[in-house]
Amino acid sequence: MIVSAPTAASGYGVEAPKSLAIVVDDDRDLREALGNLFRSVGQANLLFSSAGDFLDGTLPNVPCCMLLDIRLPGRSGFELQAHLERIGAPIPIIFMTGHGDIAMTVRAMKAGAVDFLTKPFRDQDLLDVVAEAIDRDRRRRAADEALGTVRRLYEALTPREKEVMAYVVRGLLNKQIAGEMGLQEITVKIHRGHMMRKMSVRSVADLVRIAESMRLYKIT
Amino acid sequence: MFVATLPPAAGTCGSRWFCRKRPLRSDSVAAGVIGSIAAFAWSRESLGSSRLARHLAPAMRTGSVLLALTLISLAFVTDPINPIGTLLMLGALTALAINDLRSRLAIHAQRLLLDDVHAELAHASRILTLGELAASIAHEVNQPLCAIAANGQACLRWFDRDVPDVAAARQSVERMIDTANRAADVVSGLNALARKSTRSPDRLEINDVLHSVLALAGSEIDAQEITLSLDLEAGPATVLAGRVELEQVILNLVMNAVQALAHIDRPRRLTIVSRTVRTDRQVIVEVRDNGPGFTASQADRLFEPFYTTKAQGLGMGLAICRSIIAGLGGRIDAHENEDGNGARLSVRLDHADTGAVI
Numbered sequence: 001m002i003v004s005a006p007t008a009a010s011g012y013g014v015e016a017p018k019s020l021a022i023v024v025d026d027d028r029d030l031r032e033a034l035g036n037l038f039r040s041v042g043q044a045n046l047l048f049s050s051a052g053d054f055l056d057g058t059l060p061n062v063p064c065c066m067l068l069d070i071r072l073p074g075r076s077g078f079e080l081q082a083h084l085e086r087i088g089a090p091i092p093i094i095f096m097t098g099h100g101d102i103a104m105t106v107r108a109m110k111a112g113a114v115d116f117l118t119k120p121f122r123d124q125d126l127l128d129v130v131a132e133a134i135d136r137d138r139r140r141r142a143a144d145e146a147l148g149t150v151r152r153l154y155e156a157l158t159p160r161e162k163e164v165m166a167y168v169v170r171g172l173l174n175k176q177i178a179g180e181m182g183l184q185e186i187t188v189k190i191h192r193g194h195m196m197r198k199m200s201v202r203s204v205a206d207l208v209r210i211a212e213s214m215r216l217y218k219i220t
Numbered sequence: 221m222f223v224a225t226l227p228p229a230a231g232t233c234g235s236r237w238f239c240r241k242r243p244l245r246s247d248s249v250a251a252g253v254i255g256s257i258a259a260f261a262w263s264r265e266s267l268g269s270s271r272l273a274r275h276l277a278p279a280m281r282t283g284s285v286l287l288a289l290t291l292i293s294l295a296f297v298t299d300p301i302n303p304i305g306t307l308l309m310l311g312a313l314t315a316l317a318i319n320d321l322r323s324r325l326a327i328h329a330q331r332l333l334l335d336d337v338h339a340e341l342a343h344a345s346r347i348l349t350l351g352e353l354a355a356s357i358a359h360e361v362n363q364p365l366c367a368i369a370a371n372g373q374a375c376l377r378w379f380d381r382d383v384p385d386v387a388a389a390r391q392s393v394e395r396m397i398d399t400a401n402r403a404a405d406v407v408s409g410l411n412a413l414a415r416k417s418t419r420s421p422d423r424l425e426i427n428d429v430l431h432s433v434l435a436l437a438g439s440e441i442d443a444q445e446i447t448l449s450l451d452l453e454a455g456p457a458t459v460l461a462g463r464v465e466l467e468q469v470i471l472n473l474v475m476n477a478v479q480a481l482a483h484i485d486r487p488r489r490l491t492i493v494s495r496t497v498r499t500d501r502q503v504i505v506e507v508r509d510n511g512p513g514f515t516a517s518q519a520d521r522l523f524e525p526f527y528t529t530k531a532q533g534l535g536m537g538l539a540i541c542r543s544i545i546a547g548l549g550g551r552i553d554a555h556e557n558e559d560g561n562g563a564r565l566s567v568r569l570d571h572a573d574t575g576a577v578i
Binding site: 027029030032033034036037039040041071119120121122123126 | 362363364365366367368369370371373374375377378381385388391392395398399402443
């Protein structure tokens with residue numbers, strides 16, 4: 001699976017879509033029916049007949065979700081889900097099945113599926129879960145982007161500033177930090193000022209929140 | 221049987237005849253009476269239980285012949301104008317004939333009854349295999365239903381747009397019709413499988429039967445990523461059998477193989493072979509898999525009713541297969557594969573053109 005920059009690609013017109021519904025089902029009639037339904041509400045979509053087809057394809061880098069049939073020839077729906085998990089492509093997955101049983105639903109949900117549709121389904125149910133899954137992906141992407149920004153800011157800190165940040169996050173006072181690092185309190189104040197400016201935060205509370213999102217608690 | 225003791229040592233007339241002496245008239249009457257009573261006893265015996273009659277039939281036939289020979293020989297050596305003795309002998313022979321007819325009728329009735337049970341079992345077996353295929357079938361029928369619903373809903377949405385898109389709506393309806401037709405094909409295929417056989421054997425090309433079975437089991441074979449190899453007889457291989465019944469047997473063997481292959485991690489192989497054996501004038505079908513196979517003790521029991529190696533099995537599949545194949549005058553056997561890897565199930569049936577050079 002290649003994730004391309006948002007440029008023109010086949011299947012959803014010339015313009016890159018705002019969001020994308022991906023259908024992976026081996027049944028051509030059903031696949032095209034779902035494509036028809038998505039088109040009728042103006043939802044861009046890509047249709048694939050198998051897990052292999054999907055992995056060979058090119059995806060635009062936009063919020064998306066996947067409607068995945070559990071029974072597929074070759075790699076099963078569950079296997080594709082596990083594969084996407086492994087390669088770090090957390091596309092929200094909605095499983096479709098013609099014979100949903102409790103065991104299968106539990107397995108799918110445990111593995112991180114966002115929803116589970118039993119065929120045949122109401123169009124509004126389908127469109128609702130798709131919209132919700134795309135929204136979830138959009139939020140995940142925003143969070144990822146924010147995290148990437150903070151990571152870049154953090155990486156720009158000097159080793160000393162990183163050290164000071166770790167102590168500040170743990171709640172130490174300047175005097176204590178100075179003691180821990182064997183520095184003058186005034187030097188700590190300077191490092192701390194630079195660090196707060198570089199991380200573009202105003203308060204210790206903001207800094208703690210950022211550290212939490214980066215999982216920096218353990219740094220000593 | 222006491223029949224065997226009748227000639228010639230039994231009874232005074234037998235002894236006299238044995239000693240080349242003319243039997244006494246009273247003795248020949250006695251022989252006739254004994255014969256009649258014996259024949260009567262047999263007919264009672266055969267009426268008592270039709271199952272017993274079936275088992276006793278060969279012995280009865282031998283006995284009847286022996287008794288008839290005895291009485292006829294007695295008739296020759298006794299006074300030919302003795303009316304009572306002759307009448308009694310005729311009576312005895314008639315009783316024997318009636319007895320024979322009765323036992324034949326009983327056997328025939330028994331066979332008809334068995335045929336009914338057999339047909340019921342075969343029907344039940346088809347339903348069972350349908351049960352095993354239920355997941356596939358639910359999938360096959362549900363998919364088009366779902367597609368029809370989705371196209372219908374899309375159609376409404378094309379109409380409900382601010383500017384209704386009639387062309388797109390029309391296309392949606394056309395798709396609904398196509399899909400509905402496809403669903404109807406699936407259903408009629410299922411009907412053909414579930415229908416009771418009329419029990420009139422047809423001349424069937426064995427390869428046609430194999431192909432229709434594979435059409436049914438194909439999706440299951442693909443779903444399990446099984447490599448299917450066909451090694452089919454090139455020449456004519458015709459058998460006389462009910463199509464549905466024979467398809468049922470082969471389908472059962474194929475589904476067993478598919479289920480056995482579900483448990484192995486190495487590449488899964490299914491081989492289906494058809495052959496004519498010129499010397500025996502027979503047609504052989506073999507279904508081979510490279511699954512776990514079975515042990516010798518399992519092999520002995522595979523065809524027993526209610527014996528199963530599957531967690532969810534009923535143990536009826538192979539039992540019914542054997543009864544169907546036996547009904548067609550053939551045989552079905554289970555073997556280890558030649559390389560000791562997997563199972564090989566073979567079905568042998570008589571070639572329909574036994575008179576022809578094959």
